[in-house]
Amino acid sequence: MNKETKTYTIRVEKLTDLNPSVKLFRLKFQxxxxxxxxxxxxxxxxxxxxxxxxxxxxIASSPKHKDWIELCIRKVAEGLATSILFNLREGDSLKLSGPLGKFHLKANVQNDVVFVAGGTGIAPIRSMLDTLPLAQLKNNFYFYFGINTLDDFLFQDELKKFEPLKNFKLILVVGNDPRWKGDKGFISEAVMRKHTPDLSNKEVYMCGPPGMIRFIKAYLPNLGAKPEQIHIDAWE
Ligand SMILES: Cc1cc2nc3c(=O)[nH]c(=O)nc-3n(C[C@H](O)[C@H](O)[C@H](O)COP(=O)(O)OP(=O)(O)OC[C@H]3O[C@@H](n4cnc5c(N)ncnc54)[C@H](O)[C@@H]3O)c2cc1C
Structure with a gap:
Protein backbone atom coordinates (compact mmCIF):
# COMPACT_ATOMS: atom_id res chain seq x y z
CA MET A 1 0.00 0.00 0.00
CA ASN A 2 1.29 3.48 -0.79
CA LYS A 3 1.07 6.46 1.54
CA GLU A 4 -2.17 7.77 -0.02
CA THR A 5 -3.90 4.49 0.83
CA LYS A 6 -5.98 4.76 3.99
CA THR A 7 -8.73 2.73 5.60
CA TYR A 8 -12.17 4.31 5.94
CA THR A 9 -15.51 3.37 7.46
CA ILE A 10 -18.11 4.10 4.83
CA ARG A 11 -21.91 3.98 4.73
CA VAL A 12 -23.94 2.43 1.96
CA GLU A 13 -25.87 5.50 0.85
CA LYS A 14 -27.74 4.26 -2.20
CA LEU A 15 -28.25 0.94 -4.00
CA THR A 16 -29.44 0.85 -7.60
CA ASP A 17 -30.18 -2.26 -9.66
CA LEU A 18 -28.64 -1.66 -13.09
CA ASN A 19 -29.91 -5.04 -14.31
CA PRO A 20 -30.80 -8.33 -12.56
CA SER A 21 -27.15 -9.18 -11.85
CA VAL A 22 -25.42 -5.78 -11.56
CA LYS A 23 -25.84 -3.25 -8.77
CA LEU A 24 -24.49 0.25 -8.36
CA PHE A 25 -23.33 0.89 -4.79
CA ARG A 26 -23.00 4.52 -3.70
CA LEU A 27 -20.71 4.62 -0.66
CA LYS A 28 -20.50 7.70 1.51
CA PHE A 29 -17.33 8.86 3.29
CA GLN A 30 -17.12 10.90 6.47
CA ILE A 59 -14.32 3.12 -8.77
CA ALA A 60 -17.08 3.83 -11.26
CA SER A 61 -17.80 7.44 -10.29
CA SER A 62 -16.03 10.69 -11.00
CA PRO A 63 -13.17 11.96 -8.80
CA LYS A 64 -15.06 15.27 -8.80
CA HIS A 65 -17.17 13.82 -5.98
CA LYS A 66 -15.02 13.77 -2.87
CA ASP A 67 -17.47 12.46 -0.28
CA TRP A 68 -18.86 9.46 -2.13
CA ILE A 69 -17.88 6.88 -4.71
CA GLU A 70 -19.87 4.42 -6.77
CA LEU A 71 -18.95 0.80 -7.41
CA CYS A 72 -20.60 -1.22 -10.14
CA ILE A 73 -20.63 -4.86 -9.07
CA ARG A 74 -21.76 -8.03 -10.83
CA LYS A 75 -23.21 -10.81 -8.71
CA VAL A 76 -21.10 -13.95 -9.00
CA ALA A 77 -22.86 -17.27 -8.36
CA GLU A 78 -21.57 -18.64 -5.03
CA GLY A 79 -19.19 -15.68 -4.84
CA LEU A 80 -17.93 -15.07 -1.32
CA ALA A 81 -17.87 -11.26 -1.50
CA THR A 82 -20.77 -10.62 -3.84
CA SER A 83 -23.09 -12.82 -1.73
CA ILE A 84 -22.42 -10.46 1.17
CA LEU A 85 -22.50 -7.27 -0.90
CA PHE A 86 -25.80 -8.10 -2.59
CA ASN A 87 -27.40 -8.50 0.86
CA LEU A 88 -26.31 -5.06 2.06
CA ARG A 89 -28.97 -2.47 2.79
CA GLU A 90 -28.83 1.31 2.57
CA GLY A 91 -27.44 2.61 5.87
CA ASP A 92 -25.11 -0.37 6.45
CA SER A 93 -21.44 0.33 7.25
CA LEU A 94 -18.36 -1.20 5.72
CA LYS A 95 -14.58 -0.83 5.82
CA LEU A 96 -12.78 0.22 2.66
CA SER A 97 -9.16 1.01 1.83
CA GLY A 98 -7.80 2.94 -1.10
CA PRO A 99 -7.29 4.43 -3.51
CA LEU A 100 -5.17 1.78 -5.22
CA GLY A 101 -3.83 1.04 -8.68
CA LYS A 102 -1.89 2.68 -11.45
CA PHE A 103 -4.57 2.43 -14.15
CA HIS A 104 -5.29 6.06 -14.89
CA LEU A 105 -5.21 8.40 -17.87
CA LYS A 106 -1.91 9.96 -18.87
CA ALA A 107 -2.03 13.69 -18.22
CA ASN A 108 -2.80 15.90 -21.23
CA VAL A 109 -2.73 13.07 -23.73
CA GLN A 110 -2.62 14.42 -27.29
CA ASN A 111 -3.02 11.07 -29.03
CA ASP A 112 -6.34 9.48 -29.86
CA VAL A 113 -7.59 7.21 -27.09
CA VAL A 114 -9.18 3.78 -27.39
CA PHE A 115 -11.11 2.52 -24.37
CA VAL A 116 -12.02 -1.14 -24.20
CA ALA A 117 -14.29 -2.62 -21.55
CA GLY A 118 -16.17 -5.84 -20.99
CA GLY A 119 -19.32 -5.81 -18.84
CA THR A 120 -18.73 -4.16 -15.47
CA GLY A 121 -15.24 -3.30 -16.79
CA ILE A 122 -16.96 -0.08 -17.83
CA ALA A 123 -16.55 1.10 -14.21
CA PRO A 124 -13.14 2.85 -14.45
CA ILE A 125 -13.87 4.02 -18.01
CA ARG A 126 -17.06 5.75 -16.78
CA SER A 127 -14.93 7.52 -14.18
CA MET A 128 -12.33 8.53 -16.79
CA LEU A 129 -14.92 9.76 -19.29
CA ASP A 130 -16.38 12.03 -16.67
CA THR A 131 -13.06 13.78 -16.14
CA LEU A 132 -12.46 14.50 -19.84
CA PRO A 133 -13.71 17.77 -21.32
CA LEU A 134 -14.41 15.83 -24.52
CA ALA A 135 -16.15 18.66 -26.39
CA GLN A 136 -13.05 20.87 -25.99
CA LEU A 137 -10.48 18.24 -26.95
CA LYS A 138 -9.00 17.82 -30.42
CA ASN A 139 -8.15 14.13 -30.14
CA ASN A 140 -10.60 11.32 -30.89
CA PHE A 141 -12.00 8.87 -28.34
CA TYR A 142 -13.25 5.40 -29.22
CA PHE A 143 -14.99 3.16 -26.74
CA TYR A 144 -15.33 -0.57 -27.47
CA PHE A 145 -17.89 -1.91 -25.03
CA GLY A 146 -18.34 -5.69 -25.05
CA ILE A 147 -21.53 -7.05 -23.50
CA ASN A 148 -23.40 -10.36 -23.66
CA THR A 149 -26.89 -9.07 -24.44
CA LEU A 150 -28.48 -5.63 -24.71
CA ASP A 151 -29.73 -6.07 -21.14
CA ASP A 152 -26.07 -5.67 -20.07
CA PHE A 153 -25.78 -2.25 -21.72
CA LEU A 154 -24.84 -0.45 -18.49
CA PHE A 155 -25.02 3.36 -18.29
CA GLN A 156 -26.72 3.48 -21.69
CA ASP A 157 -28.33 6.88 -21.04
CA GLU A 158 -25.04 8.43 -19.92
CA LEU A 159 -23.20 7.10 -22.97
CA LYS A 160 -25.93 8.37 -25.29
CA LYS A 161 -25.12 11.91 -24.12
CA PHE A 162 -21.73 11.63 -25.86
CA GLU A 163 -23.32 10.68 -29.19
CA PRO A 164 -23.50 14.24 -30.61
CA LEU A 165 -19.74 14.71 -30.09
CA LYS A 166 -17.74 14.37 -33.29
CA ASN A 167 -14.65 13.11 -31.44
CA PHE A 168 -16.38 10.28 -29.52
CA LYS A 169 -17.48 6.96 -30.95
CA LEU A 170 -19.10 4.13 -29.01
CA ILE A 171 -18.63 0.73 -30.61
CA LEU A 172 -21.01 -1.63 -28.88
CA VAL A 173 -20.14 -5.29 -29.44
CA VAL A 174 -22.92 -7.62 -28.35
CA GLY A 175 -22.22 -11.31 -27.76
CA ASN A 176 -25.56 -12.77 -28.62
CA ASP A 177 -28.77 -10.83 -29.00
CA PRO A 178 -31.12 -11.05 -32.01
CA ARG A 179 -32.22 -7.44 -31.32
CA TRP A 180 -28.71 -6.16 -32.08
CA LYS A 181 -27.80 -5.38 -35.70
CA GLY A 182 -24.30 -3.96 -35.07
CA ASP A 183 -21.02 -5.73 -34.25
CA LYS A 184 -21.55 -9.15 -32.72
CA GLY A 185 -19.53 -11.73 -30.79
CA PHE A 186 -16.30 -10.73 -29.05
CA ILE A 187 -14.27 -7.54 -29.49
CA SER A 188 -12.22 -9.33 -32.13
CA GLU A 189 -9.30 -8.18 -34.25
CA ALA A 190 -11.70 -7.93 -37.22
CA VAL A 191 -14.02 -5.60 -35.28
CA MET A 192 -11.13 -3.38 -34.19
CA ARG A 193 -9.63 -3.37 -37.67
CA LYS A 194 -12.96 -2.09 -38.99
CA HIS A 195 -13.18 0.94 -36.64
CA THR A 196 -9.56 1.67 -35.59
CA PRO A 197 -7.28 -0.09 -38.10
CA ASP A 198 -4.13 1.78 -37.01
CA LEU A 199 -3.32 1.92 -33.30
CA SER A 200 0.28 3.08 -33.78
CA ASN A 201 -0.54 6.59 -32.51
CA LYS A 202 -3.29 5.75 -30.06
CA GLU A 203 -3.35 5.04 -26.33
CA VAL A 204 -5.36 1.95 -25.38
CA TYR A 205 -7.02 1.60 -21.96
CA MET A 206 -8.58 -1.80 -21.28
CA CYS A 207 -10.54 -3.12 -18.35
CA GLY A 208 -12.42 -6.34 -17.83
CA PRO A 209 -12.23 -10.03 -17.09
CA PRO A 210 -8.78 -11.65 -17.51
CA GLY A 211 -9.88 -13.86 -20.44
CA MET A 212 -11.08 -10.88 -22.47
CA ILE A 213 -7.92 -8.90 -21.71
CA ARG A 214 -5.63 -11.78 -22.76
CA PHE A 215 -7.62 -12.28 -25.98
CA ILE A 216 -7.43 -8.61 -27.01
CA LYS A 217 -3.87 -7.95 -25.81
CA ALA A 218 -2.64 -10.78 -28.05
CA TYR A 219 -3.79 -9.10 -31.29
CA LEU A 220 -3.18 -5.40 -30.48
CA PRO A 221 0.41 -5.49 -31.88
CA ASN A 222 -1.07 -6.61 -35.25
CA LEU A 223 -2.80 -3.21 -35.36
CA GLY A 224 0.41 -1.34 -34.55
CA ALA A 225 0.03 -0.84 -30.78
CA LYS A 226 3.33 -0.87 -28.89
CA PRO A 227 3.45 -2.17 -25.29
CA GLU A 228 3.90 1.32 -23.82
CA GLN A 229 0.62 2.43 -25.45
CA ILE A 230 -1.40 -0.36 -23.83
CA HIS A 231 -2.75 0.28 -20.32
CA ILE A 232 -4.51 -2.60 -18.62
CA ASP A 233 -6.67 -3.09 -15.56
CA ALA A 234 -7.00 -6.89 -15.42
CA TRP A 235 -9.31 -8.16 -12.73
CA GLU A 236 -7.12 -11.10 -11.73
C1 LIG B 1 -8.44 -4.34 -9.61
C2 LIG B 1 -9.77 -5.08 -9.64
C3 LIG B 1 -10.93 -4.37 -9.88
C4 LIG B 1 -12.17 -5.02 -9.91
N1 LIG B 1 -13.29 -4.30 -10.16
C5 LIG B 1 -14.49 -4.92 -10.21
C6 LIG B 1 -15.69 -4.17 -10.49
O1 LIG B 1 -15.66 -2.92 -10.67
N2 LIG B 1 -16.87 -4.85 -10.54
C7 LIG B 1 -16.94 -6.20 -10.35
O2 LIG B 1 -18.06 -6.76 -10.41
N3 LIG B 1 -15.82 -6.94 -10.09
C8 LIG B 1 -14.61 -6.34 -10.00
N4 LIG B 1 -13.49 -7.07 -9.70
C9 LIG B 1 -13.64 -8.50 -9.33
C10 LIG B 1 -13.89 -8.60 -7.81
O3 LIG B 1 -12.73 -8.22 -7.09
C11 LIG B 1 -14.26 -10.02 -7.35
O4 LIG B 1 -13.29 -10.92 -7.83
C12 LIG B 1 -15.65 -10.47 -7.81
O5 LIG B 1 -16.65 -9.59 -7.32
C13 LIG B 1 -15.96 -11.89 -7.31
O6 LIG B 1 -15.78 -11.93 -5.92
P1 LIG B 1 -16.53 -12.99 -5.02
O7 LIG B 1 -15.84 -13.05 -3.70
O8 LIG B 1 -18.01 -12.75 -5.01
O9 LIG B 1 -16.28 -14.34 -5.80
P2 LIG B 1 -15.28 -15.50 -5.36
O10 LIG B 1 -15.76 -16.18 -4.14
O11 LIG B 1 -13.90 -14.96 -5.34
O12 LIG B 1 -15.48 -16.46 -6.60
C14 LIG B 1 -15.13 -16.08 -7.94
C15 LIG B 1 -15.46 -17.24 -8.88
O13 LIG B 1 -14.68 -18.38 -8.56
C16 LIG B 1 -15.53 -19.46 -8.26
N5 LIG B 1 -14.92 -20.18 -7.16
C17 LIG B 1 -14.75 -19.72 -5.89
N6 LIG B 1 -14.15 -20.64 -5.15
C18 LIG B 1 -13.94 -21.71 -5.95
C19 LIG B 1 -13.33 -22.97 -5.79
N7 LIG B 1 -12.83 -23.35 -4.62
N8 LIG B 1 -13.28 -23.79 -6.86
C20 LIG B 1 -13.77 -23.42 -8.04
N9 LIG B 1 -14.34 -22.25 -8.27
C21 LIG B 1 -14.42 -21.41 -7.25
C22 LIG B 1 -16.87 -18.89 -7.90
O14 LIG B 1 -17.95 -19.78 -8.14
C23 LIG B 1 -16.90 -17.72 -8.80
O15 LIG B 1 -17.32 -18.09 -10.10
C24 LIG B 1 -12.24 -6.43 -9.68
C25 LIG B 1 -11.05 -7.14 -9.45
C26 LIG B 1 -9.84 -6.48 -9.42
C27 LIG B 1 -8.58 -7.27 -9.17
Whole structure:
Protein backbone atom coordinates (compact mmCIF):
# COMPACT_ATOMS: atom_id res chain seq x y z
CA MET A 1 0.00 0.00 0.00
CA ASN A 2 1.29 3.48 -0.79
CA LYS A 3 1.07 6.46 1.54
CA GLU A 4 -2.17 7.77 -0.02
CA THR A 5 -3.90 4.49 0.83
CA LYS A 6 -5.98 4.76 3.99
CA THR A 7 -8.73 2.73 5.60
CA TYR A 8 -12.17 4.31 5.94
CA THR A 9 -15.51 3.37 7.46
CA ILE A 10 -18.11 4.10 4.83
CA ARG A 11 -21.91 3.98 4.73
CA VAL A 12 -23.94 2.43 1.96
CA GLU A 13 -25.87 5.50 0.85
CA LYS A 14 -27.74 4.26 -2.20
CA LEU A 15 -28.25 0.94 -4.00
CA THR A 16 -29.44 0.85 -7.60
CA ASP A 17 -30.18 -2.26 -9.66
CA LEU A 18 -28.64 -1.66 -13.09
CA ASN A 19 -29.91 -5.04 -14.31
CA PRO A 20 -30.80 -8.33 -12.56
CA SER A 21 -27.15 -9.18 -11.85
CA VAL A 22 -25.42 -5.78 -11.56
CA LYS A 23 -25.84 -3.25 -8.77
CA LEU A 24 -24.49 0.25 -8.36
CA PHE A 25 -23.33 0.89 -4.79
CA ARG A 26 -23.00 4.52 -3.70
CA LEU A 27 -20.71 4.62 -0.66
CA LYS A 28 -20.50 7.70 1.51
CA PHE A 29 -17.33 8.86 3.29
CA GLN A 30 -17.12 10.90 6.47
CA UNK A 31 -13.97 12.66 5.23
CA UNK A 32 -12.78 13.43 1.69
CA UNK A 33 -11.63 10.49 -0.42
CA UNK A 34 -9.27 11.66 -3.15
CA UNK A 35 -8.50 9.36 -6.08
CA UNK A 36 -7.65 9.37 -9.78
CA UNK A 37 -10.16 8.14 -12.34
CA UNK A 38 -9.29 4.50 -13.08
CA UNK A 39 -8.18 3.54 -9.57
CA UNK A 40 -9.86 0.93 -7.39
CA UNK A 41 -10.88 0.46 -3.77
CA UNK A 42 -10.54 -2.57 -1.54
CA UNK A 43 -13.57 -3.68 0.44
CA UNK A 44 -12.88 -5.39 3.78
CA UNK A 45 -15.38 -8.16 4.42
CA UNK A 46 -15.90 -11.04 6.80
CA UNK A 47 -16.93 -14.56 5.83
CA UNK A 48 -19.54 -16.64 7.68
CA UNK A 49 -16.66 -18.30 9.54
CA UNK A 50 -15.59 -14.88 10.82
CA UNK A 51 -12.46 -14.85 8.63
CA UNK A 52 -11.70 -11.39 7.21
CA UNK A 53 -11.00 -11.08 3.49
CA UNK A 54 -10.79 -8.34 0.88
CA UNK A 55 -12.00 -7.79 -2.67
CA UNK A 56 -11.01 -5.08 -5.14
CA UNK A 57 -13.57 -2.94 -7.02
CA UNK A 58 -12.88 -0.27 -9.60
CA ILE A 59 -14.32 3.12 -8.77
CA ALA A 60 -17.08 3.83 -11.26
CA SER A 61 -17.80 7.44 -10.29
CA SER A 62 -16.03 10.69 -11.00
CA PRO A 63 -13.17 11.96 -8.80
CA LYS A 64 -15.06 15.27 -8.80
CA HIS A 65 -17.17 13.82 -5.98
CA LYS A 66 -15.02 13.77 -2.87
CA ASP A 67 -17.47 12.46 -0.28
CA TRP A 68 -18.86 9.46 -2.13
CA ILE A 69 -17.88 6.88 -4.71
CA GLU A 70 -19.87 4.42 -6.77
CA LEU A 71 -18.95 0.80 -7.41
CA CYS A 72 -20.60 -1.22 -10.14
CA ILE A 73 -20.63 -4.86 -9.07
CA ARG A 74 -21.76 -8.03 -10.83
CA LYS A 75 -23.21 -10.81 -8.71
CA VAL A 76 -21.10 -13.95 -9.00
CA ALA A 77 -22.86 -17.27 -8.36
CA GLU A 78 -21.57 -18.64 -5.03
CA GLY A 79 -19.19 -15.68 -4.84
CA LEU A 80 -17.93 -15.07 -1.32
CA ALA A 81 -17.87 -11.26 -1.50
CA THR A 82 -20.77 -10.62 -3.84
CA SER A 83 -23.09 -12.82 -1.73
CA ILE A 84 -22.42 -10.46 1.17
CA LEU A 85 -22.50 -7.27 -0.90
CA PHE A 86 -25.80 -8.10 -2.59
CA ASN A 87 -27.40 -8.50 0.86
CA LEU A 88 -26.31 -5.06 2.06
CA ARG A 89 -28.97 -2.47 2.79
CA GLU A 90 -28.83 1.31 2.57
CA GLY A 91 -27.44 2.61 5.87
CA ASP A 92 -25.11 -0.37 6.45
CA SER A 93 -21.44 0.33 7.25
CA LEU A 94 -18.36 -1.20 5.72
CA LYS A 95 -14.58 -0.83 5.82
CA LEU A 96 -12.78 0.22 2.66
CA SER A 97 -9.16 1.01 1.83
CA GLY A 98 -7.80 2.94 -1.10
CA PRO A 99 -7.29 4.43 -3.51
CA LEU A 100 -5.17 1.78 -5.22
CA GLY A 101 -3.83 1.04 -8.68
CA LYS A 102 -1.89 2.68 -11.45
CA PHE A 103 -4.57 2.43 -14.15
CA HIS A 104 -5.29 6.06 -14.89
CA LEU A 105 -5.21 8.40 -17.87
CA LYS A 106 -1.91 9.96 -18.87
CA ALA A 107 -2.03 13.69 -18.22
CA ASN A 108 -2.80 15.90 -21.23
CA VAL A 109 -2.73 13.07 -23.73
CA GLN A 110 -2.62 14.42 -27.29
CA ASN A 111 -3.02 11.07 -29.03
CA ASP A 112 -6.34 9.48 -29.86
CA VAL A 113 -7.59 7.21 -27.09
CA VAL A 114 -9.18 3.78 -27.39
CA PHE A 115 -11.11 2.52 -24.37
CA VAL A 116 -12.02 -1.14 -24.20
CA ALA A 117 -14.29 -2.62 -21.55
CA GLY A 118 -16.17 -5.84 -20.99
CA GLY A 119 -19.32 -5.81 -18.84
CA THR A 120 -18.73 -4.16 -15.47
CA GLY A 121 -15.24 -3.30 -16.79
CA ILE A 122 -16.96 -0.08 -17.83
CA ALA A 123 -16.55 1.10 -14.21
CA PRO A 124 -13.14 2.85 -14.45
CA ILE A 125 -13.87 4.02 -18.01
CA ARG A 126 -17.06 5.75 -16.78
CA SER A 127 -14.93 7.52 -14.18
CA MET A 128 -12.33 8.53 -16.79
CA LEU A 129 -14.92 9.76 -19.29
CA ASP A 130 -16.38 12.03 -16.67
CA THR A 131 -13.06 13.78 -16.14
CA LEU A 132 -12.46 14.50 -19.84
CA PRO A 133 -13.71 17.77 -21.32
CA LEU A 134 -14.41 15.83 -24.52
CA ALA A 135 -16.15 18.66 -26.39
CA GLN A 136 -13.05 20.87 -25.99
CA LEU A 137 -10.48 18.24 -26.95
CA LYS A 138 -9.00 17.82 -30.42
CA ASN A 139 -8.15 14.13 -30.14
CA ASN A 140 -10.60 11.32 -30.89
CA PHE A 141 -12.00 8.87 -28.34
CA TYR A 142 -13.25 5.40 -29.22
CA PHE A 143 -14.99 3.16 -26.74
CA TYR A 144 -15.33 -0.57 -27.47
CA PHE A 145 -17.89 -1.91 -25.03
CA GLY A 146 -18.34 -5.69 -25.05
CA ILE A 147 -21.53 -7.05 -23.50
CA ASN A 148 -23.40 -10.36 -23.66
CA THR A 149 -26.89 -9.07 -24.44
CA LEU A 150 -28.48 -5.63 -24.71
CA ASP A 151 -29.73 -6.07 -21.14
CA ASP A 152 -26.07 -5.67 -20.07
CA PHE A 153 -25.78 -2.25 -21.72
CA LEU A 154 -24.84 -0.45 -18.49
CA PHE A 155 -25.02 3.36 -18.29
CA GLN A 156 -26.72 3.48 -21.69
CA ASP A 157 -28.33 6.88 -21.04
CA GLU A 158 -25.04 8.43 -19.92
CA LEU A 159 -23.20 7.10 -22.97
CA LYS A 160 -25.93 8.37 -25.29
CA LYS A 161 -25.12 11.91 -24.12
CA PHE A 162 -21.73 11.63 -25.86
CA GLU A 163 -23.32 10.68 -29.19
CA PRO A 164 -23.50 14.24 -30.61
CA LEU A 165 -19.74 14.71 -30.09
CA LYS A 166 -17.74 14.37 -33.29
CA ASN A 167 -14.65 13.11 -31.44
CA PHE A 168 -16.38 10.28 -29.52
CA LYS A 169 -17.48 6.96 -30.95
CA LEU A 170 -19.10 4.13 -29.01
CA ILE A 171 -18.63 0.73 -30.61
CA LEU A 172 -21.01 -1.63 -28.88
CA VAL A 173 -20.14 -5.29 -29.44
CA VAL A 174 -22.92 -7.62 -28.35
CA GLY A 175 -22.22 -11.31 -27.76
CA ASN A 176 -25.56 -12.77 -28.62
CA ASP A 177 -28.77 -10.83 -29.00
CA PRO A 178 -31.12 -11.05 -32.01
CA ARG A 179 -32.22 -7.44 -31.32
CA TRP A 180 -28.71 -6.16 -32.08
CA LYS A 181 -27.80 -5.38 -35.70
CA GLY A 182 -24.30 -3.96 -35.07
CA ASP A 183 -21.02 -5.73 -34.25
CA LYS A 184 -21.55 -9.15 -32.72
CA GLY A 185 -19.53 -11.73 -30.79
CA PHE A 186 -16.30 -10.73 -29.05
CA ILE A 187 -14.27 -7.54 -29.49
CA SER A 188 -12.22 -9.33 -32.13
CA GLU A 189 -9.30 -8.18 -34.25
CA ALA A 190 -11.70 -7.93 -37.22
CA VAL A 191 -14.02 -5.60 -35.28
CA MET A 192 -11.13 -3.38 -34.19
CA ARG A 193 -9.63 -3.37 -37.67
CA LYS A 194 -12.96 -2.09 -38.99
CA HIS A 195 -13.18 0.94 -36.64
CA THR A 196 -9.56 1.67 -35.59
CA PRO A 197 -7.28 -0.09 -38.10
CA ASP A 198 -4.13 1.78 -37.01
CA LEU A 199 -3.32 1.92 -33.30
CA SER A 200 0.28 3.08 -33.78
CA ASN A 201 -0.54 6.59 -32.51
CA LYS A 202 -3.29 5.75 -30.06
CA GLU A 203 -3.35 5.04 -26.33
CA VAL A 204 -5.36 1.95 -25.38
CA TYR A 205 -7.02 1.60 -21.96
CA MET A 206 -8.58 -1.80 -21.28
CA CYS A 207 -10.54 -3.12 -18.35
CA GLY A 208 -12.42 -6.34 -17.83
CA PRO A 209 -12.23 -10.03 -17.09
CA PRO A 210 -8.78 -11.65 -17.51
CA GLY A 211 -9.88 -13.86 -20.44
CA MET A 212 -11.08 -10.88 -22.47
CA ILE A 213 -7.92 -8.90 -21.71
CA ARG A 214 -5.63 -11.78 -22.76
CA PHE A 215 -7.62 -12.28 -25.98
CA ILE A 216 -7.43 -8.61 -27.01
CA LYS A 217 -3.87 -7.95 -25.81
CA ALA A 218 -2.64 -10.78 -28.05
CA TYR A 219 -3.79 -9.10 -31.29
CA LEU A 220 -3.18 -5.40 -30.48
CA PRO A 221 0.41 -5.49 -31.88
CA ASN A 222 -1.07 -6.61 -35.25
CA LEU A 223 -2.80 -3.21 -35.36
CA GLY A 224 0.41 -1.34 -34.55
CA ALA A 225 0.03 -0.84 -30.78
CA LYS A 226 3.33 -0.87 -28.89
CA PRO A 227 3.45 -2.17 -25.29
CA GLU A 228 3.90 1.32 -23.82
CA GLN A 229 0.62 2.43 -25.45
CA ILE A 230 -1.40 -0.36 -23.83
CA HIS A 231 -2.75 0.28 -20.32
CA ILE A 232 -4.51 -2.60 -18.62
CA ASP A 233 -6.67 -3.09 -15.56
CA ALA A 234 -7.00 -6.89 -15.42
CA TRP A 235 -9.31 -8.16 -12.73
CA GLU A 236 -7.12 -11.10 -11.73
C1 LIG B 1 -8.44 -4.34 -9.61
C2 LIG B 1 -9.77 -5.08 -9.64
C3 LIG B 1 -10.93 -4.37 -9.88
C4 LIG B 1 -12.17 -5.02 -9.91
N1 LIG B 1 -13.29 -4.30 -10.16
C5 LIG B 1 -14.49 -4.92 -10.21
C6 LIG B 1 -15.69 -4.17 -10.49
O1 LIG B 1 -15.66 -2.92 -10.67
N2 LIG B 1 -16.87 -4.85 -10.54
C7 LIG B 1 -16.94 -6.20 -10.35
O2 LIG B 1 -18.06 -6.76 -10.41
N3 LIG B 1 -15.82 -6.94 -10.09
C8 LIG B 1 -14.61 -6.34 -10.00
N4 LIG B 1 -13.49 -7.07 -9.70
C9 LIG B 1 -13.64 -8.50 -9.33
C10 LIG B 1 -13.89 -8.60 -7.81
O3 LIG B 1 -12.73 -8.22 -7.09
C11 LIG B 1 -14.26 -10.02 -7.35
O4 LIG B 1 -13.29 -10.92 -7.83
C12 LIG B 1 -15.65 -10.47 -7.81
O5 LIG B 1 -16.65 -9.59 -7.32
C13 LIG B 1 -15.96 -11.89 -7.31
O6 LIG B 1 -15.78 -11.93 -5.92
P1 LIG B 1 -16.53 -12.99 -5.02
O7 LIG B 1 -15.84 -13.05 -3.70
O8 LIG B 1 -18.01 -12.75 -5.01
O9 LIG B 1 -16.28 -14.34 -5.80
P2 LIG B 1 -15.28 -15.50 -5.36
O10 LIG B 1 -15.76 -16.18 -4.14
O11 LIG B 1 -13.90 -14.96 -5.34
O12 LIG B 1 -15.48 -16.46 -6.60
C14 LIG B 1 -15.13 -16.08 -7.94
C15 LIG B 1 -15.46 -17.24 -8.88
O13 LIG B 1 -14.68 -18.38 -8.56
C16 LIG B 1 -15.53 -19.46 -8.26
N5 LIG B 1 -14.92 -20.18 -7.16
C17 LIG B 1 -14.75 -19.72 -5.89
N6 LIG B 1 -14.15 -20.64 -5.15
C18 LIG B 1 -13.94 -21.71 -5.95
C19 LIG B 1 -13.33 -22.97 -5.79
N7 LIG B 1 -12.83 -23.35 -4.62
N8 LIG B 1 -13.28 -23.79 -6.86
C20 LIG B 1 -13.77 -23.42 -8.04
N9 LIG B 1 -14.34 -22.25 -8.27
C21 LIG B 1 -14.42 -21.41 -7.25
C22 LIG B 1 -16.87 -18.89 -7.90
O14 LIG B 1 -17.95 -19.78 -8.14
C23 LIG B 1 -16.90 -17.72 -8.80
O15 LIG B 1 -17.32 -18.09 -10.10
C24 LIG B 1 -12.24 -6.43 -9.68
C25 LIG B 1 -11.05 -7.14 -9.45
C26 LIG B 1 -9.84 -6.48 -9.42
C27 LIG B 1 -8.58 -7.27 -9.17
Missing amino acids: KPFVFKAGQFAMLHLQGEDGEPFKRAYS
